[in-house]
Amino acid sequence: xxxxxSFLSRPxxxxxxxxxxxxxxxxxxxxxxxxxxxxxxxRKCVSFKGxxxxxxxxxxxxxxxxxxxxxxxxxxxxxxxxxxxxxxGKNTLVHAVCGAGKTELTFEVIKYALINGKQVGFxxxxxxxxxxxxxxxxxxxxxxxxxxxxxxxxxxxxxELIVLTTHQLFRYEDYFDLLxxxxxxxxxxxxxxxxxxxxxxxxxxxxxxxxxxxDAEMIDDCRRSGGEIIxxxxxxxxxxxxxxIIANEIGILKYFFLVRxxxxxxxxxxxxxxxxxxxxxxxxxxxxxxxxxRGGGCVHSKREGRCEIIDDFRRGKxxxxxxxxxxxxxxxxxxxxxxxxxxxxxxxxxxALIQIAGRVGRKQDAPRGEVVFLADRKSAAMVGAIxxxxxxxxxxxxxxx
Amino acid sequence: xxxxxPKIAVCRMCFLDIxxxxxxxxxxxxxxxxxxxxxxxxxxxxxxxxxGVKGLALYDYNEAMRSALYKFKxxxxxxxAPAFLDYHRLFLKARYHGYTIIPAPSHASHDEERGFNHVKxxxxxxxxxxxxxxxxxxxxxxxxxxxxxxxxxxxxxxxRIGQSIEGKKVLLVDDVIxxxxxxxxxxxxxxxxxxxxxxxxxxxxxxGETLI
Numbered sequence: 054x055x056x057x058x059s060f061l062s063r064p065x066x067x068x069x070x071x072x073x074x075x076x077x078x079x080x081x082x083x084x085x086x087x088x089x090x091x092x093x094x095x096r097k098c099v100s101f102k103g104x105x106x107x108x109x110x111x112x113x114x115x116x117x118x119x120x121x122x123x124x125x126x127x128x129x130x131x132x133x134x135x136x137x138x139x140x141x142g143k144n145t146l147v148h149a150v151c152g153a154g155k156t157e158l159t160f161e162v163i164k165y166a167l168i169n170g171k172q173v174g175f176x177x178x179x180x181x182x183x184x185x186x187x188x189x190x191x192x193x194x195x196x197x198x199x200x201x202x203x204x205x206x207x208x209x210x211x212x213e214l215i216v217l218t219t220h221q222l223f224r225y226e227d228y229f230d231l232l233x234x235x236x237x238x239x240x241x242x243x244x245x246x247x248x249x250x251x252x253x254x255x256x257x258x259x260x261x262x263x264x265x266x267x268d269a270e271m272i273d274d275c276r277r278s279g280g281e282i283i284x285x286x287x288x289x290x291x292x293x294x295x296x297x298i299i300a301n302e303i304g305i306l307k308y309f310f311l312v313r314x315x316x317x318x319x320x321x322x323x324x325x326x327x328x329x330x331x332x333x334x335x336x337x338x339x340x341x342x343x344x345x346x347r348g349g350g351c352v353h354s355k356r357e358g359r360c361e362i363i364d365d366f367r368r369g370k371x372x373x374x375x376x377x378x379x380x381x382x383x384x385x386x387x388x389x390x391x392x393x394x395x396x397x398x399x400x401x402x403x404x405a406l407i408q409i410a411g412r413v414g415r416k417q418d419a420p421r422g423e424v425v426f427l428a429d430r431k432s433a434a435m436v437g438a439i440x441x442x443x444x445x446x447x448x449x450x451x452x453x454x
Numbered sequence: 455x456x457x458x459x460p461k462i463a464v465c466r467m468c469f470l471d472i473x474x475x476x477x478x479x480x481x482x483x484x485x486x487x488x489x490x491x492x493x494x495x496x497x498x499x500x501x502x503x504x505x506g507v508k509g510l511a512l513y514d515y516n517e518a519m520r521s522a523l524y525k526f527k528x529x530x531x532x533x534x535a536p537a538f539l540d541y542h543r544l545f546l547k548a549r550y551h552g553y554t555i556i557p558a559p560s561h562a563s564h565d566e567e568r569g570f571n572h573v574k575x576x577x578x579x580x581x582x583x584x585x586x587x588x589x590x591x592x593x594x595x596x597x598x599x600x601x602x603x604x605x606x607x608x609x610x611x612x613x614r615i616g617q618s619i620e621g622k623k624v625l626l627v628d629d630v631i632x633x634x635x636x637x638x639x640x641x642x643x644x645x646x647x648x649x650x651x652x653x654x655x656x657x658x659x660x661x662g663e664t665l666i
Contacts, residue, residue, distance in 0.1 A: 084464040084469050085469060087531065087532060087533035088532075088533070089530070089532045089533075089569055089570075090569060090570075096469075096531055096533060097469075099525070099529045099530070099531045100524075100525055100529045100531075102528070102529050102530075
C-alpha cells in the first residue's frame, strides 16, 4: 500500500498546485484563482496581457540636459541630494507640495543615469500626465531616445528613457535601473496591490517616489528599505499655497452662489475650473451654467478630444471649464481659479482636495488665486485639507524667518 | 483537481463576497455575480426581425459589458463565462426548449490562442445541444471593418461537412451584434440546410448603423 496520506509522498507538482501563487503579482488568495483547462491561473492580473520589452537597446552613454528655465537654489540642492542617494543605491521618497517643481528635481539624476548607460523609467498613474510629461522630457533630453508607452500606444517598447503609465509596467520585468514614480497617491495606483506588485517587479535598481500627499504606509515602506525621505514645503516661486475658502450654501443656493462667483472671476478675466464629483453631474451642470454664463465647456474622462479642449482653454477660447477628477493633477494653467462644487462628496478625499487646491497659483507671474469649496456642509476631508495646507504654509514661514 | 469551493459565494466580476441575497437569488439559484455587477449590465430584451427570422437581444452593449467581454474574450478569463447569462438562464431555457444551438463562427486561430471558444462557453450554460456547423475561413475581425466591408462576410463562411440540421429547431447565437452582417450571412447558410425553425439570440446589441 502506498503512503498516500503522507505529505512528503505527494509529488511536488501537487504541492505547488495546491498553494497557487501568482508568479507576476504574488497573489495567493483563493478567490482570485481560476481554472482553465484544468490548470490554475491568476484572475487578478489576467488583464495585463501583451508583449514584454526586450533588453537589447544600445545605449548612447551620453546625455545633454536642456532646460529653458533655471532651477531655484533649493531645487538644485535637493536634486543633488537625490543624485547622491541614487549613487549609493538608495531609494528616495520626495514629499513636496503641489507646484514645488517635483519633476524637475529628477532631471539631474536621470541625466547621470543616462550617461552611465542605465535604463531609466518614469511611471505615472494618469495617461494624460504621461503625454504631457513625455513632451517635457523629450525637450529636456533632445539627444536621447525618449519614448512614451500607454494604453493604445505600445508599439515601441524599448528606449533609453521610457515614460509610461503604471498599467504598462507589467511589460518590464526586472528592467529599470532607475524608476521614477510620480503622483504615487493618484488613482488608480493608490490602493491597488496588483499595480504595486508590478512596480516592485519592474525595479532592478533603486526607485524615486514623488508625491504631494504621501501616506504613512509609503513613508514606512521607504524607511524600511533604508531609503531617504526628502521634503520640500515650499513652491519654487516662494509664495505660500493658496488656502481654500469654505462656502456653505444649501440646496439651490449653491447654484446661485456658483453663478455669481463665476461671473466675478470672468469679469476679472481669470480662467476658472469647476470641479464636480461625477460625470453625469458634469454634463448637467455644464448645460445649466451655459445658460447663465457664456463661454464654458466640459471635460471628463469619457469625453473625446479632451486634450484639445484643455489646449483651447489655455489659449482662452473657453472662459471656464466644468470638469471631473481628470484635471485633478498635472495641469498648469496661468492665473487659474478653482471652485469645487459639492466638495462634501465621498469621492473627494483629503489628498484629492489638496491636489485640486494645488492647481492654483503655480506660475511665477501669477502666484495667487482663489480656491472655493462649495458644499452643503463641512466634511472632515475639507477641514483636513485646509489644515494640512495651513500647516505647510506655516512651516514655510518658519524657514523664511 | 479542484479545491473545495469557498463557503461564501464570491462574485466572479468584482471578487467580493455575495452577501446581499435577494428573492431572485433564492428562487433561481443564480449566483455567478452579485446584484451590483448584474445591475451594471443593462437588460433591454429587444426583439427584432432580421432576414425574416425572429431574434432577441438581451443586453445593451454598454461600458460594463464591453469591459467584461474584453476581460473574458481578450484576456481569456474563462471563469467569467457564467456571468453573462446566469441571471436570465431559466427564462432562456424555457423559451428555447428543444432547440439546437449553432454558435456564430470565429476563426480557429483565435480560439486556439484564447484556449476556448467564447460563444460556445457563454451559451453552454443553457445546457442545450450544440451543433458547431459553421466555419470561418479567414481571420479577419468584423470589428476592424467598415459597414460596407462587413457585408462581404458570406464569402468567408463555410459549412462543416457531415453536420446536418434538417428538420431541427435551431438557435443561432452570438455574443455581440453590431451591423448584423455576420448573423445575416450565417442565416443564409443555415437556410440552405432546411431546418424546421430558426431563431436568433444575441447577448449584446451595440447602438449605431444596423440592418435590424
